Amino acid sequence: MFKTIEWKNNSVVMIDQRLLPTQEVYRKYKDFLDVAEAIREMVVRGAPAIGVAAAMGIALGALDIKTKNKKGFLKTFENVCKVIASTRPTAVNLFWAVERMKGVVRKNPKLNIEELKQRLVQEAKTIHKEDILINKQMGRNGSKFIKSGDTILTHCNAGALATAGYGTALGVIRAAVEDGKKIKVFADETRPFLQGSRLTAWELMKDNIDVTLITDNMAGYMMKKGLIDLVIVGADRIAANGDTANKIGTYSVAVLAKEHKIPFYVAAPLSTIDLKIKNGDKIPIEERDTREVTHIPAPASIKQGKNIQIAPHNIKVKNPAFDVTPNKFITAIITEKGIAKKSFEKSLKGLFGK
Ligand code: MRU
Numbered sequence: 085m086f087k088t089i090e091w092k093n094n095s096v097v098m099i100d101q102r103l104l105p106t107q108e109v110y111r112k113y114k115d116f117l118d119v120a121e122a123i124r125e126m127v128v129r130g131a132p133a134i135g136v137a138a139a140m141g142i143a144l145g146a147l148d149i150k151t152k153n154k155k156g157f158l159k160t161f162e163n164v165c166k167v168i169a170s171t172r173p174t175a176v177n178l179f180w181a182v183e184r185m186k187g188v189v190r191k192n193p194k195l196n197i198e199e200l201k202q203r204l205v206q207e208a209k210t211i212h213k214e215d216i217l218i219n220k221q222m223g224r225n226g227s228k229f230i231k232s233g234d235t236i237l238t239h240c241n242a243g244a245l246a247t248a249g250y251g252t253a254l255g256v257i258r259a260a261v262e263d264g265k266k267i268k269v270f271a272d273e274t275r276p277f278l279q280g281s282r283l284t285a286w287e288l289m290k291d292n293i294d295v296t297l298i299t300d301n302m303a304g305y306m307m308k309k310g311l312i313d314l315v316i317v318g319a320d321r322i323a324a325n326g327d328t329a330n331k332i333g334t335y336s337v338a339v340l341a342k343e344h345k346i347p348f349y350v351a352a353p354l355s356t357i358d359l360k361i362k363n364g365d366k367i368p369i370e371e372r373d374t375r376e377v378t379h380i381p382a383p384a385s386i387k388q389g390k391n392i393q394i395a396p397h398n399i400k401v402k403n404p405a406f407d408v409t410p411n412k413f414i415t416a417i418i419t420e421k422g423i424a425k426k427s428f429e430k431s432l433k434g435l436f437g438k
Contacts, residue, residue, distance in 0.1 A: 085290070088245050089128060089136050091209050094147060096140045098128045101245055105286035116145030116164055123171040123178075126277070130246020131320045131356055132215050135177030138168045139208040142185040146204045149197070157197045161189060173368040174329055174406045175320040180355045181211060215248035218353045218420040222252060223259030226316070226351055226418035230260040234313040235268040237303060237341075240331035241283035242318025242351065252351040253316040254284065256418060261293055268294045270312060274331060275300055276376040276403065300333050307344040315341045319352035319417075326411035326428025327364025328352075332404055338413035347415040354419055357432055364408035374401035 086108065090097045096113040102125070103109050111127060113119045119141030122128055128137045145164030149157050169182045188207045189200060230236065236257060240246075243254030250258060260267055269288055274280035281297050288295040298306060306312050315337055321329045328334075328350050341348040361367060378395040395401070417424040417432070424431040 086244070086287075087249075088133055089140065089212065089248060091140055091143075091205070091212065094144075094205075096137070096144060098122060098137065099245070100127050101129055101283060102126060104245075104282050113141075114144065116141045116148065117167065119144060120167050120171050123168075129279070130241060130243075131175035131177040131318065132219075132247040132252065132353060133245070134172060134175050135181035135355060136208075136212050136215055136248050138171075138178045138181040139185055139211045141168050142182065143201075143205045143208040146201050149201075152197065154197060157200070158189065172370055174370045175356075176358045177320075177353075177355050184211065212248045215353070216250055219247055219250040219252060219255040220259070221420040222351055222353065222418055223250065223255040223262075225420065225422060226256030226349065227259040227263050227265075229314065229316075229347070229349060229416070229418070230256070230265055230267060231313075232265040232267070234265070235270060235311055237270045237272065237306070237312045237315045237337065238284060239272045239280065239300075239315075239317050239334050239337050240274045241279040241287070242316075243284055243287045245283050245287055246318060251287075252318040252353065253349075254288065256316055256349075256351050257288075257293065258291065261291075268296065270296050270298055270303075270306060272300045272303060272333065272337065273297060274333060277372075277405075279331065300336075303337055304340045307340055307346060312341075312344075312346055314346060315348045316351055316418075317349075319350050319356050320406055321361070321367050322350070322352060322357045322417065322432070323361040323363050323367060324357075324359045324429055324432060325363045326414055326417060326424065326426075326432060327367070328409045328411075328414060328417075329364065329367045329369065329406045330409065332407050335407040335409045335413075338409040342413050348409075348413055349416055349418055350409075350414055351418040354421060354435060357419070357435075359433065359436065359438075364410060367406075367408055369407070370405040372403045372405045374403050377401045377403050 243251035
């Protein structure tokens with residue numbers, strides 16, 4: 085089995101997701117600036133995996149601080165956190181991880197620089213380990229929504245590649261398979277970055293889970309034909325009222341699911357829930373390079389000059405990377421702490437013990 089991200093001998097090793105499914109290349113990072121670039125360029129992507137990469141990037145940055153002066157250390161550490169936090173705006177797991185790493189420093193004012201560095205490395209490793217356990221618990225909580233014989237539609241990649249391992253939406257699917265249920269998955273290809281065709285299809289095939297690839301515009305047809313029993317997707321940020329930001333195109337799938345009376349589930353850890361944000365209108369939506377739309381396949385190849393232009397030169401382009409699905413389209417939100425249902429506001433707060 086592949087490893088999405090790992091801490092190895094004071095470096096961060098990540099599978100380069102831009103090159104999948106045709107090349108399985110692992111990259112080793114020793115400099116936090118390169119980890120920041122890897123998050124921005126989507127070597128690593130998916131909300132929980134971005135959180136883990138952010139924590140490990142901060143740990144690398146801390147290890148590299150040369151000063152013996154505590155005040156100087158804290159100032160440089162703040163800057164490391166700032167750089168990592170500036171990489172991608174939508175997935176709240178990034179900011180959650182930055183806050184957790186800052187918390188290590190805040191809560192241990194008596195530790196010297198060397199001790200702090202070791203604690204920060206430890207925290208990043210803990211975040212990684214916890215994420216896998218959380219996903220497995222989420223899988224167990226969500227498996228009950230799946231019956232043997234079901235066909236599940238998913239959008240983007242909310243799998244092992246989007247997390248430290250196992251996955252959120254694909255974790256629920258994996259748990260159902262482990263429970264002995266015979267299921268089929270339809271994967272939306274997920275234009276423009278193709279996380280569905282390049283990543284979801286790849287990792288489900290590796291696990292021998294029955295997966296069929298469709299283009300995004302085929303989902304409605306499949307639903308009308310009665311070929312989809314339920315939808316499960318991941319999330320990048322869930323507002324206090326349950327409105328959910330996820331990969332662009334998720335909203336259209338949710339609207340279609342409602343029209344066809346198909347349950348629509350979101351699987352996400354508590355670290356993806358942002359109770360500070362009241363509703364989906366307030367979630368920042370990342371706009372990415374227009375070349376993701378005008379050229380194929382992935383940006384890594386584009387940079388190597390192997391791009392194929394599929395739109396006129398100088399065409400005006402929009403490329404929002406995420407959209408927001410209003411809570412009314414969501415049947416339930418599956419988390420490691422249990423299931424949130426309508427009204428989401430109360431239910432989500434309850435999961436945090438509030
Ligand atoms: O732009 P990406 O690939 O980082 O977007 C990923 C998604 O939208 C996922 O569905 C989401 O992060 C959930 S991953 C468990």
